[in-house]
Amino acid sequence: MSKRMKGSGSPAGPGSSSGYAVLAEGVVKRYRGKGGAQKRALDGFDLAVRPGAVHGLLGPNGAGKTTAVRVLATLLRHDGGRAEVAGLDVAREPRRVRSRIGLTGQYAAVDEGLTGRQNLEMFGRLFHLGNRAARHRAGELLDRFGLTGAADTGVTAYSGGMRRRLDLASSMILDPDVLFLDEPTTGLDPRGRGEVWESVRALAAGGTTVLLTTQYLDEADRLASRITVIDRGRAIADDTPDALKDRVGGDRIEVVAADAGDLAAVAGAVGRVAGGGLVVTDAPARRVHAQVADRVAALTEVARGLQDEGITVEDIGLRRPSLDDVFLRLTGHGATDDAPPNGDAENRGTGNHDTSEVAAA
Amino acid sequence: MTALEQNPVTTGVRRPRATAYWAVSDCWNIARRVLTHYQRQPVAIVWQLGFPILSLLLYGYVFGSAMKVPGGGDYREFLMPGMFAMTMAMGFMNTAVAVVTDASKGVVDRFRSMPMAPSAFAAGRGTADLVVAAAELAILAATALLIGWRADGGVPAALGGFGLLLLLRFSLIWVGVWLGMLVPTPEAAGGLYAVAFPVTMISSTFVSPSLMPDWLGFLAAWNPISSTATAVRELFGNPVAGGGTWVEEHALLMAVVWPLVLTLVFLPLAVRRFQRLSR
Ligand SMILES: Nc1ncnc2c1ncn2[C@@H]1O[C@H](COP(=O)(O)OP(=O)(O)OP(=O)(O)O)[C@@H](O)[C@H]1O
Numbered sequence A: 001m002s003k004r005m006k007g008s009g010s011p012a013g014p015g016s017s018s019g020y021a022v023l024a025e026g027v028v029k030r031y032r033g034k035g036g037a038q039k040r041a042l043d044g045f046d047l048a049v050r051p052g053a054v055h056g057l058l059g060p061n062g063a064g065k066t067t068a069v070r071v072l073a074t075l076l077r078h079d080g081g082r083a084e085v086a087g088l089d090v091a092r093e094p095r096r097v098r099s100r101i102g103l104t105g106q107y108a109a110v111d112e113g114l115t116g117r118q119n120l121e122m123f124g125r126l127f128h129l130g131n132r133a134a135r136h137r138a139g140e141l142l143d144r145f146g147l148t149g150a151a152d153t154g155v156t157a158y159s160g161g162m163r164r165r166l167d168l169a170s171s172m173i174l175d176p177d178v179l180f181l182d183e184p185t186t187g188l189d190p191r192g193r194g195e196v197w198e199s200v201r202a203l204a205a206g207g208t209t210v211l212l213t214t215q216y217l218d219e220a221d222r223l224a225s226r227i228t229v230i231d232r233g234r235a236i237a238d239d240t241p242d243a244l245k246d247r248v249g250g251d252r253i254e255v256v257a258a259d260a261g262d263l264a265a266v267a268g269a270v271g272r273v274a275g276g277g278l279v280v281t282d283a284p285a286r287r288v289h290a291q292v293a294d295r296v297a298a299l300t301e302v303a304r305g306l307q308d309e310g311i312t313v314e315d316i317g318l319r320r321p322s323l324d325d326v327f328l329r330l331t332g333h334g335a336t337d338d339a340p341p342n343g344d345a346e347n348r349g350t351g352n353h354d355t356s357e358v359a360a361a
Numbered sequence B: 001m002t003a004l005e006q007n008p009v010t011t012g013v014r015r016p017r018a019t020a021y022w023a024v025s026d027c028w029n030i031a032r033r034v035l036t037h038y039q040r041q042p043v044a045i046v047w048q049l050g051f052p053i054l055s056l057l058l059y060g061y062v063f064g065s066a067m068k069v070p071g072g073g074d075y076r077e078f079l080m081p082g083m084f085a086m087t088m089a090m091g092f093m094n095t096a097v098a099v100v101t102d103a104s105k106g107v108v109d110r111f112r113s114m115p116m117a118p119s120a121f122a123a124g125r126g127t128a129d130l131v132v133a134a135a136e137l138a139i140l141a142a143t144a145l146l147i148g149w150r151a152d153g154g155v156p157a158a159l160g161g162f163g164l165l166l167l168l169r170f171s172l173i174w175v176g177v178w179l180g181m182l183v184p185t186p187e188a189a190g191g192l193y194a195v196a197f198p199v200t201m202i203s204s205t206f207v208s209p210s211l212m213p214d215w216l217g218f219l220a221a222w223n224p225i226s227s228t229a230t231a232v233r234e235l236f237g238n239p240v241a242g243g244g245t246w247v248e249e250h251a252l253l254m255a256v257v258w259p260l261v262l263t264l265v266f267l268p269l270a271v272r273r274f275q276r277l278s279r
């Protein structure tokens, strides 16, 4: 199947079509809360996704990821700002947008009362493929997503991973220009997660634009070529995964001394691999950490150095930056709590002054 | 020009067609989906039918000998058309529960993100429910015949009676679809019974409104279920037991007017709710 030139690929006249596959500008979505109070789930949200890219939308629980996806997929009307998908305004031309997108929501949206094949055939007919083409497409997708064996089994008997794959297959029926995936791997075991990642990579290789939301930096890093970090309904960073990780500080080596008296010596050993970078000493926790370039070499060297000096450590290890680190770095508050940064966070977040810049950008 | 014509995707299979064509086709595909559910789960239909049959037998035998029909006539003959009307009316609960179950599973979200006709979800559900209701009615009538009920008004009148019963069911489908998208969870939908039950009781299903306290009798007489029940009693040649009020005298007319009004109000509400569902 050849990939057609998508309308979104060609920038149109000024103001109307942007040349982006997905574009959100200052989008506001309010939910009516209890007692008439309004909650801004999206509060001036900006997003620009290039055609053909896999774009990650990274944020903690309640950040507004699902709301953003639902607005873009025409399921929810926004209260302010502008949103375009495939060059079409989602509020003004929802039906045309719908014929260009695929959506896999946060919760699998397949019909439990049908078999896998019946699901795909039904959705195919509802996408107006006609009976024969719908049947053909269903067979093709079952095959591509490794579901042929379970094609005629009721979906109720499917595993979480199988359901997700059927869900993905359903959003691929039309070979959409833009595919929205809302936390496609949440709740899956490592194997299911791997299967979904494989599918997303294959789609991306075929040229589909994918907007993927996730709570895992790791996942965004593996799949996306660009990441937008969302917090409290606003994009607070937009960058490549590498640049984002650089900003967060990349991998860190972390040593917990057995004796508080050894902290200076430990800091010295860690300093030798930190390449001139900042070495953070967290005295109450007897912990020393620093960013490293070559993780394995650093670990070996620090371990050997400490052994040579006869210093015993309680723990030594490498830590990849997590979503939490990204948030500490970008916002000064953790990904999960709204509490002000604690002592440790302040230590780790040295150089936190770029926070305001990013937030303002 | 429809949106579909402009989409080059899957060229060669997708032909431009009139919007009306797709509205019908989408509706039928949704109906087919619902009927496939029944086909894959025949037990569901047995349960759904079991209750009306059981209540028909229970009411028929428990009340059958104790109740008198004002103006004379056999109570069981009076009761059966009422039971038919009540079953058709309560059918909206099946619709509501099915819709809220869909909505809670995210399938409705998928439908809404697809370029199908906005009316199809409600219309397809309605079509399927009507097919099931017709089967339900046939089985109920057969059961009633077994326990001695007869329709003596002639074949055309009897067909008209069944038509009116299905018309009532049809008009309440939209109430069901609308309510199904209004309530948050399938569990909450169960609470609708608490509202639906009194509404079906305050009608001429079991007793003539003329036997009720004035205000209650008034409500019962104006209940759409009463109009259908009374009209169907007339058509089937069963005892009518009217109280002589205007609405009871014009039952045939009202048995058509009420469903039309309900449809005109709730069909647009249901379609709109589907489009604007913002859960
Ligand atoms: N229907 C709704 N009514 C009221 N508030 C809502 C509704 N849906 C979401 N919210 C609120 O809007 C905010 C954003 O929610 P959203 O579901 O978009 O977040 P999310 O990033 O997808 O979170 P998660 O990772 O938990 O899926 C949250 O604070 C949430 O409580």
Ligand SMILES: [Mg+2]
Residues within 6 Å of the ligand: A065, A066, A067, A106, A182, A183
């Ligand atoms: Mg979400």
